[in-house]
Amino acid sequence: MRLWWHEPFRTFQTNLREIDAGLDVDRVLDRIEEFGANAWLLSVGGIVSNYPTDLAAQTRNPALAQRESGDLVGDAVSAAHARGIRLLARMDFSKVDRRRAEEHPEWCFVGPDGEWQVYNGLTSVCPSAPYYQRETFAVVDEVLSRYDVDGFFFNWASYNERDYSGRYRGVCQCLSCARAFGGPLPAGPDDPGYPRWRRFAKDMIDGFCARMRERIAARRPEAPLIMGDTADIVFHEANNAVGRPLWHHRTSEHVSTARTYRPHVPVFTNAVGFVDMPYRLAGEEPEHVAQYLVQAISRGANPSTYVMGTPDDARYECLDVAGRITRHHRDHQHVYTDLVPAARALLVRPDLLAPDPAIPEFQGLYRALLERHVPFDVLGEERLADCGGLGDHTVVVLPDLGALAPGAVAALDAFAGAVVTTGSSGFDGSAAQLAGSPVHERLAVRDGVEAVRSMHLLPDGAGAFPVPVVGAYHVVAPADGALTAMRVLSRAPYGPPEKCHGHVELAQPGLLRSERVTVLPWTVGRAYREVGLSAHRDLFVDAVLAAAPAPVAVETDLPDQVEVVLGRSRAGLVVHLVNLTGAGPQRFGPPVTVHGSHLRIPWADRCARVRALRAGVDLTVTERGVDLPPLELFEVLVIDGEM
Template sequence: MGLWWHEPFRAFQTNLREIDAGLDVERVLDQIEDFGANAWLLSVGGIVSNYPTDLPAQTRNPALAQRASGDLVGDAVAAAHDRGIRLLARMDFSKVDRRRAEEHPEWCFVGPDGEWQVYNGLTSVCPSAPYYQRESFAVVDEVLSRYEVDGFFFNWASYNERDYSGRYRGVCQCLSCARAFGAPLPAGPDDRSYPRWRRFAKGMIDEFCGRMREWIAVRRPEAPLIMGDTADIVFHEANNAVGRPLWHHRTSEHVSAARTYRPHVPVFTNAVGFVDMPYRLAGEEPEHVAQYLVQAISRGANPSTYVMGTPDDSRYECLGVAGRITRHHRDHQDVYTDLVPAARVLLVRPDPLAPRPSTAEFQGLYRALLERHVPFDVLGEERLGDCGRLDEYSVVVLPDLGALDPAAVAALDAFTGAIVTTGSSGFDGEVAQLVGSPVRERLAVRDGVEAVRSMHLLPDGDGAFPVPVIGAYHVVAPTDGARTAMRVLSRAPYGPPEKCHGHVELAQPGLLAAGRMTVLPWTVGRAYREVGLSAHRDLFVDAVRAAVPVPVGADTDLPDQVEVVLGRSRAGLVVHLVNLTGAGPQRFGPPVPVHGARLWIPWADPAARVRAVGASIDLGVTERDGRPGVDLPPLGLFEVLVIDKET
């Protein structure tokens, strides 16, 4: 498209404190170049301006007096451009100082208690109010009138229900919100109108982002906006947080969801080099940051690393491995140019704005596919109706999503591939929503711990072992001609041991199939997420593999913890092997090296040329057991295979 950000790039963010305004621009640029980056994300304006602003809504950084020029941004733009490095402007319009809050109370967040949200002397402003809706545009205009910046990133552009300490402050009640919402505002999640307010808040941010994107594009088309779904570049911050359970695949999931929806829109993944904002002097575990970056580039994102202050101030051990991965991305530009998803399986992620998103079900199915080496892409449930790419997949998996939006139903009914559903997906009351469903009607729902406690499913076949039902089971009646499998073993007493008997085999199935559709009317993913039985994993993955006649997985003797990510770029078919063997409770440790593994390649012929990019060697395609494949080089953190001749 002729725009610089449609080619692979790499960034380094210095999140500056006020006292850093006197930094040595040339030294920082030396460090950024050595790191392998070609873009510098620099704090420019908002809470403090690192340039001599003339706007009454902005505060000049008093530490600019340390500079001979009095202008950090001007010095940085000139020096970066002399080296061919892009300068990206970080803006933060989330807060103002006390004087401006007193002068303009109409800008401020107002909590349900009628109080402003004040933290460390700064007052939060509301995205509905004039500071965002008017003043931020004037600030961006001033920056563009003075400097040829190469892009903008807006930090924390959201309705901040929590402050930096994590304290819940509620939904903003300012007059601008009241007018825009058009109904009594909720106070928080316990109010019935809260789900509607969350969609309102997202819509307001999307609308602001879209207007700002157009504003910038008219004035400087060479400068993209890095922000949300309506921006030029989708932003994802890969970070850790004290008190937040670690989902080891968060970065891969978020990048995949963005790239699957709009493969032509770049994604910017900013890997945080420290543990958490309150502990910003403590560097993150190197293996943890390595996973942020490897998961990002394997899914087609542009990598960025984020430090507090300057590289000299932030002596994080993780910067060594972050630099190596960044330089890998730089040195193999052809592999990452136009890298787009190419899996055959699509896993739908529950809408986060749903009243009860089925996160555990989704995460269990995610892990199941990963561990069985089935490459898959992720798509948000809210994007099903307008994705336009469903027919690029062989199988779509719907994880306990409940009643589907009419637009999603229409898209799935038009989809020509297979559909695998679990739990409540596609049921609206007793009605099965999707055409061709093997379910005639839903008769009852057993949902909750007690409702399914001690219930089991007995797989078909001699010698099969019962598996527990955990979460929910939906009692359904099959359509005429539907194939059913597995039988429910009814609940029975589970204590004391003397009374642990009485399970009855019922005529209720654990799987139904007809034509293109397979239904598992229970929460098999949640069961795997919560108890980790391989039987749950294998029942689900076997159902996905059986749903289509073509291979959708990769046959390999790699460990379960190695993810196979399939993409396609200018270089050919690209296979990332991401070694997650170092994943542990609430952390990543060093991955265990894997030696002597083989990958059978069902999507290539024996004449294919396969190159291991990391090891810098060609791999000969040989047949074993009648199937083409390659013997892999030793696998450390990750390897990248490029297959440049496909069947």
């Protein structure tokens, strides 16, 4: 039986305050239907129970007295189901009140200083401790015994190293953690045991999630758990935060990572309608929320919009554009049904739990591929060994990943396409790990600002211009038969102009290539991320295009800032064109409308029918592909007749 959440769906989340328990459920549901959503994510239990709980571990919301029934959840489930709207239960088990903390100190987070983590009168609990491991199951059982809820979402199910103010509180030292960890607990990131603890923490949450999923499925199999990798639906919150540098592609990256790993597991993207939790009365910039949602649906996620309080309380200008995008998703349900990744290039994201993941390298290569209109999917490094999706791609890119795990090496060696590596990827000490590598051995590493300052690479060809090496360069000896390109211009003094000379051309290459592996032994992505020279971008992308055994890029004259995302659904090949021309420092502004561009996918069926959904027109296919209608925020092309 196909479960409901394997069809596209759209959610509206009301993150309720205690004072909202008297809300008019029919008025809220009117707004949700107008918005285009067919699911309501409602605050149900945990810190505060919005139903008359009988469990000692929960606190009934005193504001339930405002309701004739005394039961917000019961009223909401009945009214939502009468309209065919799903009711999803938001649970928050991260904290308890002071009385319960005093009664059950064994539940509580204990910091390295021996103190509990108390914030605004609430005490954080530890996922290793009995509250998570026992009491939460009793709460979920109580909800399931009373209400036919259609799913569960658990908020902030994690080891809370930071509190709501962003203050670092350290690694929990409670007795349950000490027993489960099986060794001295680190205090924080500066301790040698911290990387191991991070993996322990993830395993504990994944284990809890898997057990909870089994419990819910046994009681109500039609109610999914929305949470992490072991849940029925993978959750991603698209949000902004004061003081956090904005990565403009964060939503697209996270959704792609999940969908590439498990294409048939739904992803739920919750777009936050306000600026930041401390500023939750201030609505987010409309164009910013629009990017959350467009990036989400383009990669195959189910869109959700999140407000504080009720729709009447949330005076957010961004809700207008969020509703338009949500209704687009509703009106083209068939296009988003079974939408899975379909790019030919794969970019591997560094393992985020690694001690020092090469995020700048990854982000630089991400931007380079996007700007040169090479559609690509993203996969986490930790998934290389257990992901069967490599065979669906033509070329895999490894961004400065360092030594690879044996399972990853085996998967890449079995991959039939091309592999392109940058920086340290695939080097274990002096050895090159990948079969068929053009590198015989690594001889030395120049890593750090001073180690490569004033070092350049000179591309081949008459009239080529030197490009700077930024980050790291790995000195390697080519394997027999390897093709090499680019030459290193050594470091030279810098400072007063009179002394700025002395670069020496070395026999060290900037690119090596064999039949299936291409190596750029320097951090070209980091260079592009930090300096922004198109020469860095083009050297990398040209290497990818040359390595790929089949075309991977589309042919277009769209601006660099338009992302091309390829997917395949029941409707055929689906092409999302996401207009990022409004991206600016720490913000999104209105995109510039793009006129008169064309697009051609070399491997697409030239006889297929092409329809532009946003424009509502069929496009004529010519030798240069299709002439595109004016592109505003986004366009969706559906190509029928595909394979």
